[in-house]
Amino acid sequence: MKTKALIELKDVKKVYPMGEEVEVHALRGIDFRVNNGEFVAIIGSSGSGKSTLMHIIGLLDKPSTGTVCLQGKDVSIMTENELATQRNEHIGFVFQSFNLLSRTSALDNVAMPLLYAGVNNEERHERAKIALEMVGLGDRINHHSSQLSGGQQQRVAIARALVNNPSLILADETTGNLDSKSGEDIMTFLGELNRQGNTIVLVTHELDIAHAAKRIIELKDGKVLKDKINGKP
Numbered sequence: 001m002k003t004k005a006l007i008e009l010k011d012v013k014k015v016y017p018m019g020e021e022v023e024v025h026a027l028r029g030i031d032f033r034v035n036n037g038e039f040v041a042i043i044g045s046s047g048s049g050k051s052t053l054m055h056i057i058g059l060l061d062k063p064s065t066g067t068v069c070l071q072g073k074d075v076s077i078m079t080e081n082e083l084a085t086q087r088n089e090h091i092g093f094v095f096q097s098f099n100l101l102s103r104t105s106a107l108d109n110v111a112m113p114l115l116y117a118g119v120n121n122e123e124r125h126e127r128a129k130i131a132l133e134m135v136g137l138g139d140r141i142n143h144h145s146s147q148l149s150g151g152q153q154q155r156v157a158i159a160r161a162l163v164n165n166p167s168l169i170l171a172d173e174t175t176g177n178l179d180s181k182s183g184e185d186i187m188t189f190l191g192e193l194n195r196q197g198n199t200i201v202l203v204t205h206e207l208d209i210a211h212a213a214k215r216i217i218e219l220k221d222g223k224v225l226k227d228k229i230n231g232k233p
Contacts, residue, residue, distance in 0.1 A: 004035075004036075004072065005033040005034060005035055005069070006034050006035060006036050006038075006070070006071060006167055006168060006199055007033070007034050007057060007068070007069065007070050007071075007168060008032070008033040008034075008068075008069045009030050009031065009032040009033070009056065009057070009063075009066065009067070009068050009069075010031060010066055010067045010069075011029050011030070011031060011065070011066040011067075012027055012029070012030040012031075012032070012056060012063040012065070012066035012067070012068065013025070013027050013028060013029055013030075013063060013064050013065045013066055014026040014027040014049075014052050014056065014061070014063055014064050014222075015064045025222055026049050026052040026222055027049050027052055027053060027056075027063070027222045028049075028221065028222035028223050029066075029223065030049075030053060030066070030222075030223070030224060031224070032053070032057075032217070032224065034168070034199060034201060035199075036167075036199055037194070037197055037198075037199055038199055038200075038214065038215060039190070039191070039194040039199075039200045039202070039212075039213045039214045039215070040200070040201050040202070040213055040214070040215045040216075040217060041201075041202045041203075041204060041209070041210035041211075041212070041213035041215070041216045041217070041230075042054065042201065042202070042203045042204075042217050042219065043203075043204055043205065043206075043207060043210045043216060043217070043218050043219070044205065044218060044219035044220060044225075045205065045220075046205070047221075048219040048220050048221065048222070049219045049221070049222040049223075050203050050205075050219050051172075051203070052222075053203075053219065054170065054172055054201075054203045056068060057168075057170060057201060058087065058091055058093060058170045059075055059083045059086055059087050059091065060087075062076055063076055070086060070090060070167075071090070071167065073086075088113060088116055088117055088164065089117075089164065089166075090166055090167040090168060091166050091167070091168050091169075091170055092160075092161030092162055092163075092164060092166035092168070092169045092170070093161055093170050093172070094154070094157050094158050094161045094169065094170070094171040094172070094174050095157065095172050095173075095174075096172060096173035096174065096175075096176035096177055097177060098145070098150075098153045098154060098156070098157045098177070099157065100145040100153055100156060100157060100160075101145070102144060102145050102146045103144055103146070104144065104145070105141065105142050105143065105144060106132060106137060106140055106141050106142070106143055106144075106145065106148070106156045106159075107125060107128050107129060107132065107141040107142065108128075109145065109156055109160060110128035110131050110132055110156060110159045110160045110163050111124040111125055111127070111128035111163065112160065113160060113163055113164050114127060114128070114163060114164065117164065127163055128141075128159070128163055129141055131159035131160070131162050131163040132156070132159045134159065134162065135155040135156070135158050135159045135162075135189065136155065137152060137155055137156065137159065140152065149182070150177060150178050150179070150182055151178055151179075151181075151182030151185055151186065154174065154175075154177075154178060154182070154186050155186070155189070158186075158189070158190075158193075162193075162198075167199065168199050168200075168201065169190075169193070169198055169199065169200045169201070170200075170201050170203075171190065171200060171201070171202045171203065172203045173203060173204055173205070174186055174187075174190070174202065174204075175187065175204075175206075175209055183209070187209060187212040188212075190202070190212065191212055194214070200213075210230075211230060213230055214229065214230050215227070215228070215229055215230060216228055216230050
């Protein structure tokens with residue numbers, strides 16, 4: 001029996017008009033699926049289509065043609081408000097630039113998605129505290145992001161991604177702004193989250209970072225060039 005995909009793309013194409021007669025074909029018929037519990041890295045050079053694919057997987061953009069299903073639901077036909085609801089309920093984002101509010105405590109940064117979800121103040125802070133403890137920052141909950149190192153800021157961003165208990169963690173160039181040691185620590189932590197059952201899709205241009213994942217998908221010119229299981233244990 002075929003495993004039900006967490007997210008599945010079928011013949012997804014994305015075309016950007018660049019003038020009256022010019023079009024950029026960012027994705028050229030992508031078939032892609034991620035099952036629950038997988039750790040997948042998407043890799044490719046600049047212009048390969050990986051950023052466009054990330055935006056579509058993260059429901060931040062819609063395909064020109066093709067279908068995108070999240071937990072069996074066709075999200076490619078949803079309205080912007082419906083997509084926003086799906087993102088908030090099912091996807092946790094971790095970005096290269098952290099995207100933290102600099103004059104806000106780690107606790108309030110992590111609690112932000114719960115505010116949008118309508119969770120009351122007491123529960124927001126309790127869940128945010130638990131998430132920060134999970135990433136090893138239980139003693140930094142009242143520190144502003146400007147008082148934290150880059151690696152600590154990224155851990156706050158990961159805690160924020162986890163606080164809603166998402167179906168999918170989408171990490172975009174997560175180590176790009178970190179020194180090598182902090183980057184290794186973050187990748188080790190993502191691996192541990194995956195071993196605990198979290199589904200992770202990592203977008204990177206660095207092959208050594210991609211090798212932390214259990215499956216590597218390489219894009220070139222908007223197409224899947226390789227889709228292989230990583231031989232590293």
